[in-house]
Amino acid sequence: MSILTIILFFLYSWGFGFTITSFVKNSDNFLERNLMRIGIGLGVLPLLGVVLNLLHIPLDWRIFLALSLLFPLLYLMKNYKKLEFNEFKLKIKKSDIAILIVLLLFSLTLFMYATGAFSYPYFEDHDPYIHALTAKYVSVEKTILDPPTYDFPYIDPYPPAYALIMGLMHQTSPSIMWTLKFFNALIISLGIIFFYFFAKEFIGNRNKALFATFVLAAIPAYLSHFIWAHSLVPTLFLVGMYCLERMKHDKKWLYPSLFVISVFPLIQPSQAIKIFVLLGIYSIIKSLLNRKLLLKEFIAISGGYLISVLWWYNKLGRQFSSEAKIHSGTEFAKIGLFQKLKNIFPYDGGTGTRAYTFDDFFVASSQNMINNPIGVGVVISVLLIVSLAIILIKYKKLLSKENYWISVTLAWFIFTFLGVNSMTFNLPLGLFAFRFWMLFAIPVALLSVEGSRYIAKIFKEFGVGKMITFTVIIAGIILTSGHQKFDLNTMPWNPPLGGLMQSVEELQGYVALKDLEPNTRVFSFCPDSYINIISFDKSICSWCERENSVIGDKDVASDELYSVMKENDYEYLIVDSSCALNFGINETNEKINEMMALNKFQLAAQNDDFLLFKTV
Template sequence: MSVITIVLFFVYTWGLGVLATFFCRQPEHGFERNVARLGIGLGFFSILAIIFNLFHIPLDWKIFALAGSIGILIYCLKFLRSWKKQEHAFSSKLAKNNIYAVIVLVLFLFTLSMHLKGAFSYPYLEDTDPWEHALGAKYAAVEKTATPPPSATKGYFAYLAPYPPAYDALLGILHQTSPSLSWTMKFFNALMVSLAIPFFYIFAGKFISHPDKAMFATIVFSFIPSFLSHFIWSHALIVPLFLVAMYALEMIQEDKRWIVPGAIALAGMLVVQPTKIAKLGILLGLYVVIVCIVEKKFLWNPFAALAGGTLLSLAWWSSNFSFFFKKNISGYVAKAGDQASAGILAKLKAMFPPDIGTGTRAYGFDDFFVARTQNMINNPIGIGTALSILVFIGMLLLLFFLIRHLLQQRDETSKLRFFVGAGSIALSFLFGIFSLFKSLGAFAYMLLFALLALFLVKNPLSRERKNVWIPISLAWMLFTFLGANSLTFNLPVGLFAFRFWMLLAIAIALFAPAALWFLLGFSQNQWVKWAIIGIAVVSIGITSAYPKYKVNTAQWGPDGRWSSMQELQGYIWLKENLPPNTKVFPFSGEDSLLTGMDMFVCGWCQKESSLRNSLLNTTSEELHGGLKSLGYQYLLLDGMSFKTFPRVYGENATREILPQQFQDIASSSGFSPALQVDGLVVLKII
C-alpha cells in the first residue's frame, strides 16, 4: 500500500478542481463543493494528460503535483483572506444536508471496502482487459508518454494510440510513486468506481432539486447490481466523469461561468473510452433536447460547454480518429461487401451488429427482475426484485396520472397536443398488449414510450423546470433499455449491449424517487410514509445490494492465456517472491501477463524487440548474452510459448524446434533453475 500515492491522487484531482472552478459560484454546502472539485479535477487531469502528451510534455507525477499544489495554495490564500468574515447562520437545510452527506460518505466507504475486498482476494488481475491496461500503464509510467514508440509491434498496446489513453495515463502516473502496479490498478480503479456514488449524489441533488429524493436515488444507485463492478477497465473512469459533467451542466443554470468546468469535465470524458462516447453523447443530447422543449428556448450555455469539451478533446481525436476508425471499424465494414453497391445501411449493420460485444446476449424477464449472486464480472446484469416492482408500479401510476390529467385539461390543451398524447397512449397500449404475449421487456419499453410522449406533450407535474428530471430519466431509461436489448429485440444495429447495463442503472436510480413518491402520495400519515420508505430501502437492500456484494467480493478467475493452473501459480510465485519491477523476460512474449504480476519487461524497446523476433533461431549462449546485456535477471520458459509461436513460425516449426531449444537453454551454464512447475520454468540469469 502506498499512502503517498493516495495523498497525491487527491492533491492532483482536488487541486486541479480548485483551479478549474476558482472563478465560478461555489455550492453552498461544503460536501458538495469539495466533491465537485474532486470530480472536475479528475476530468481536468484526464484532458491535461492528453494535452501534455500532444506537446511532448513528460507525463511526470511531479508536474501534476505542482499543478495540484498551485490550486491548493490558491485555495489556502483565499481561505485566509476570508478568515475574519462572518460565518453563515445555521440553517435546517444545511443540517439535513450534513446528515445526507454522512450517509453518502458511509455508502461510498462501504462500496470502496466491498470493491477492495473483492479485488485483493486474489493475487492476479481479472480476465483480458486489466492485463492490457497494465501494459499501457507501465509504458506511461516508465516512458512518461502515451504515444507508443515505432519499435513496438503492431497491436502490442491495446489501449494506447489510437485508443484514447487517459485511463492508462492516469494509472501510469500514479504508478510512478507506487512500486506495485498491481496494487495501484486495483486500489485506484476501485476508488474511481466508488467515487461515482458522491458524484451521483451531487448531480441528483441539482437534477432533481429535492434533497430527500436525491438521497433515495443515491441509495438506489449504490445498491443496484448492474452498475460498475471492480473490474479494471476504462469504463471505471468514463462513467463517473459523465456524472461529473452532468453536474456541471446543471450548475450552468445557476452560473454560466460553470461552462468552463463543464467543458473540462466533458473533454476529460471524451478521451477515456471510444465506444462509450456514442452512448453518453446520446444521453447528453436527450438531456439538452428535452430541457429545450420544456423551457421553449435554445440553451446556449450548456451547448457552449458541450462544444468546448468537444473542441478540447480534439487534442487527441484530431490526429487519432482516422487511425482508430481504420483499426477497429474497417474490418466490420468489409463484412458488408467491398462492392461500391453496398448501401449505407448494410455497412452500418456490419459495423454495429446487434450481437457485438463479448458479453452481449438476449435477455429475459429474470435477467432484469432477479439479481443473482453469480454474475458477469465486467458488467453485472440485473436490477433486483424489489426495485423492479417499485419502478414498474411507479410507471403504471405515472401513466394513470398523466392520462387523467390529459382528460381533465382537455379544454386547456391544444387539439394537436391532445391528439398527439391520446395517439401515443393508444399506440403504446396496442403494441404493448401485442408485445406482452412475446416479451414483458417489450411491454415495458412501450410503456416508457407512452410516458415520455405524454410528458413532452404537456408536463402536468409543474410548470417549473425543476421537474424536467422525470421525462429526462424516462428518456434515458428508454434509450438504455433498448440498447441493452439489441439482441433480445433483434434490432438492426447494436453497440455492445451488455455495456448498457451500467447506464440503465443510472436512469433507473434517477426515476426511482418518482416511483416511491407516487406511492407516498396515497397516505398523509408521516409514520406510514416513513414505514414505506424503510420497507423500500430494506427490500432493495436484500434483493439488489446483497447480490451485488456477493458478486463483488467473490474470487474471480484469471486470464485464459495460461496453459495450466501450475503455470499461473508460477507467475504468482514471481509476484510473491521477487521485488516489484524485477526485469524478467517471458519467452512466450505475453508481456502483459508478466507486467500485471509486478514484473518488468521492456517489450516495446528496440533491442528487446529485435531479440524477440529471432528467438527461435537464437542459441542459448546468444540469448544469455543478449538478456544479460539488457539487465534482465530472470528468463521464463513458459507453456504459453506453444500458443504464441505458431502464429509466427507455424505449428510444425514450433513443435519441432521449441522443445529442443527449451532443453538447450535449461541445460546452459548461463542459467540457473529458480522454479520448475508444470508449464513453467523460471531461470535465473547468471
Template sequence: MLREIISLVFFLVTSYGIGYSLTFFLQFKNAWEQHIMRIGIGIAGFILLGIVLNLIHVPLHPAVFLVIALMIPLYDYYRGMFRSSMPRLELYTLLAIVLAILLFGIMLYGSFRNPWLENGDPWEYAVAAQYVAEHHTFSKPADMNTFDYNVAHYAEPYPIAYSLIMGVIVQLSKSILWTLKFYNALFIGFALLFAYFFSRALTGSAVKAFLATFLLFVMPIFLTHFVFSMTLAVALLPVALYCAWNIREHRAWMIPAAISIAAVLVTQMVAGATLGFLFLAPLIIILFFYERTNALLIAAASALGALLAGLYWIPMLFKYGLEGIKFQNAIGGSSVVKVGGADVYGLMDFITIPPKIDSTTGLGIVVFILLLASLAFCILYAVQKKQAWMWIVLSWFVLHLLNVNSGRLPFGFVPHRAWVYFAIPIALICAEGITQMSKLLHAYKVPTIATLAVFCALLVFNPGFTKFQLNTSIWPQHWLGPEELDAYLWLKELPLGTPVTSLCRYQDNVIIGFDKRSTSAWDVEQIDYKKALLNKTPEETSAFLEGKQYTHFIIDGECVKRWGMNETNTLLQTYAESQLFGVARQTQGAIVFTV
C-alpha cells in the same frame, strides 16, 4: 505502505487543486458538495491536463501535475481568498458518503481477494499504464500499432484517460497491481457520491437523490470491481451531467461542463457515445421546450467539450488514420451506428442476475417490480407537474432500454456495456416511485420512515446481497493455465520492479501485471528476438538478456503453443546443457530461470 499513502495524497490533492482552479469563480449549494464535486471536476481536468502536457511534450510526471494543480489555490491562499470550511453534514449527504465508503470497501476487499488481475483486460491496462510510467508520455511510435507490434490494446489510439491516470500514479506507488485495484475501487466509491450530487441537482430533493444513490449502491449492473476504463467513465459521467445541469444556474458552469464532457470522450468510446446521444441530446431537446436559452448553452458546452476532446482524437487521426484507430479500438464493420450489437436479452434477462464480474446484466426481481410500479407514478407525475427533469429521465429510460435491446435493432452501442448506464435512469425513476408510494401510504397513517426502511431492506436482500456475492467471489484470469499460474505467483516473492521477461510472450502483460519490470511490449528488438528464439544459441540469449538488464526469464506453456512440445523440450535441454542459467522456480507448466 508509505508509497501507497503518498500516491493517494497526491491524487486527492492534485484532483482537488485542479477542481478548485476550474470552479473558484462558481457557487455551490454547500461546502460538502463543493469539496466533493471539485474532486470530480478535478479528475476530469487531470485527464485534459495530461493530454495537453503530452501534446506539448512536457513529461507526464506527478510533480508537474502537482505544481500546476496548486498554482491557483496557493495564489488565492496568499491573497487571503482561499476559503475552506466543513459545515455540519446534512443527513442525506452523510448517508450518501457512508454508502460510498461501504461500496469502496466492498469493491476493494473483493478485488484484493485475488492475488492476480481478473479476466484479460486488466493486464492490458497494466502494460499501458506501465508504458506511461516508464516514458512519462502515452505517445508510442506510429508503427507500433499492429497485431505483433503493439504496446497494449489500451495504449493510444485507444481512449487514454484511464491508462494516463494509472500511469502517473504508479510512478509514486510503484505497484501496478495495487494501483489498478485500489484506484479502480476508489473511482467506484466516487461514482456513487458524484451520482448523489447530480441526482440532487436534477431533482431538487435530497431524499430522492439519496434513494437513487441507494439503488445504485445495491444494483449489480452499476459497476463491479472489474478493472476497466468504464469505471472511470461512469464516475465522470454524473460529473459532466451535474456541470451541464448547473449551467441553468450560471453560464460560467460551461467551463467545467465542457472539460468534464471532454474527459468522458477520451475515457471510453461507448461512454462518450452514451453521454452524447443518450444523455445530453435528450436533455437539450426536452429542456429547449422549457428553458430555451439554457438548453442552447448546454448544447454549446457539449460542442466545446467535443472540441476539447479533439486535442486527443485529432492528433490520433493524423498519426494512425481512421483504420489505425478502428484497429486499436477493435471496431469492425462498416456501420457507424451499430457497434457490438450481438447481445439479445429477453424478459428473464431483466429479472435474473447471472454470475458475471465483467458488465453484469439483470435487475433482480425487487428492482424489476419496483421499476414497473414507479414508471406509472413517474408518467403521472410528469403529466401533472410538467417538470422538465422528469421528462428528461423518462426519455433517458426509453433510449437506454432501446440500447440494451439494440441487438434486435439496426443501431446501438455495445448492449452488454449499456446496462451500467441504464442503471442511472432506473435509479432515478425508482427513487421517484418510492417517494410517491411513501406519500400515498402516509395518507393511511403509515410512517414515511417505515416505508423507506422496508424498501431499503428489500433492496438489500435482492439485489444487494447478489451484488456483494459477485464482487467478493474469486474470479479467474485468462492468460495463464493452472500449472503456469503457480510459477507466476512465485514472482511476487521477488522485489517490486525486478526485471523479468517471458521468452514466449511479446507483451509480457502477465509479467507487468505481477509487478515485475519488462520492456518487451514496446521494444521491437525484443519482440523480433523472441520470434526467432529457436534460432538463437544459449550464449546469444544470455548476452541479449543481460544487455536488456533482465535478471530472470520464463519458459512456459505459451512456448508449447507457438512451437510445439518437442521444440520446447529441445530448447530447455540446450539451456540446461549450457549451464548459463539457473532455475529459480519450476512447476508443471513453467520454469523461471535466472540470468
C-alpha cells in the same frame, strides 16, 4: 498499499478541481464544494495529460503535482487574511447529515469492491492484463504515444484517459497490480458521491437524491470491480452532468462543463457516442420545455467534444481502421449509408451481448457477468414499474418545465433500455448492448424515487408511517439487490485460463513471483509472457527495440539471449506454456536444453507449465 499515492490522487484531483472552479459560484456547502472539486479535477486530469503530451512535456507525477497545487497555493498566499476559518468549525446541518450518509455508502461500496479485487492474487480477465501493460508503459516512458516498436491496444489511437490516470498513479506506487485494483475500485466508488450531488441539483430535493443514491449503489448492473476503461464512464458522466446543472446558478459553469465533457471521447470510443446521446437528450428536452434554445448547454456539449480533437485529430482513421478493413471492398462501397452503419454497429455486437428476458431484469443474481453484471432486483423493479405507471397517468403534471428531470430521465431510460435490448428486439443498430447496463442503472435509480414516494403515500392512508414504509423498502432493496451485488463483488473470481494463462500451474508460477522484489528485472522470449511479467509486478521493457527483437523469436540463440539479458540488467528468465503453444513442445524443450547446456541459466523454480531461470 501506497498511502502516498492515495494522497497524491486526491491532491491532483482536488487541486485541478479547485483551479477550474475558482471563478464560478460554488455550492455554499463546504463538503459538496470540495468533494465535487475532486470529481471535476479527475475529469480535467486526462485532458491536461493530452495537452502536455502535445507539448512534448513528460507525463511525470511531479509536474502534475506542481500544476495541480500552483493556483491553490497562489490563491492561499493572496487571500489567507480574508479566509473565514470559522467555516471549518464543526457545525452539522441537515444537508451535512445527508452527505455523511452518502460518504458511508461510498465507504461501503469501496470496501465491497476492494475486498473482492484483493481476494485473489491475479487479474480476473484478459483486459486488466493489457491495461497493466499499458499503464506500465505510460508510467515508465511518461508518454501516451505508441513507441515505434510496439502497438499498444489501449493507447494511441485508443483513448488514453484510463491508461494515463493508472500510469500516473503507478509512478509513485511500486505495484501495478495494487494500483489498478485499488484505483479502479476507488474511481467507481466515487461515482456514488458524484451521483448524489448531481441528483440533488437535477431533482431539486435532497431526500429524493439520497434515496436515488442508495438505489444506485444497490443495483447489481451498476458496475463491478472489473478493471477496464469503462469504469471511468459513469463516474465522469455524473460529474459532467453536475457541472451542466450548476449552470442554472452561474452561467460561468459553462467552462468547467466544457473541460469535463471533453474527456468523454478520451475514455472509450463507443461509450463516448452513448454519452453524447444522453447529453443531447438532456439539452434538447430542456430546450423544448423552456421553449427556447439553451445555447450554453449546447456550447458546453458540442464544444467539449470538439476539444477532444486535440487527441483525435490524427487518430480517427487508425482507431477505426480495423472496421474499415472488415467492411472494405466493392460490395461495402456500393451499399447505402444506413446499411453501412448496420454493418459497423451490428445489433448483436459485443462479447457479452445476448437477448435478455424479463427475469434478467427483475431477478438479481450473485452468479453474474463479471465485466458488466446484469439485473436490477425485485423491489427496485417494482418501484420502477410503479414510477412509469405514475408518469403515464400524471404525465401533464410530471412532464412539465418544473419537473424537467422526469422528462429527461424517462428519455434516458428509453434510450438505455433499447440499447441494452438491441439483440432482444432485433433492432437495426446496436452499440455493444451489454455495456449499456452501467448507464441503464442511472435512470432506473432516478425514476425509482417517484415510485417509492407514491407507495409511501398509499400506505400512509392506511395508517402506516413514511418511516416504516421506507424502512421496509430499503430492507427489500438490500435483500433483493444489494445482497446479490455484494456477494458477486466480494467473492473470488476465477482466473482467466485459456488466454494469456493456459493452466493453473502456469498461474501458480507467476503468483510465486511475489517472493521477488517488485519490479525485479525478469525476461522471456515467449510470446505474450511479457504481459504476465508486468502484471505480476516485475519489470520488462517489451517495447524497447533490443528486447522486442528477441521476444517471440524461437530461433534466438541462447548466448544471444543471455547477452540481451545481461546488457539490460535482467536477473531472471521465464519459459512458460506460451512458448510451447506458439513454438511447439519439442522446439521449446530443445531450447530449454540448449540454455541449460550453456551453464549461464540456473533453474530457480519450476512446475509442469512454468520454468524460472536465474542468470549466472
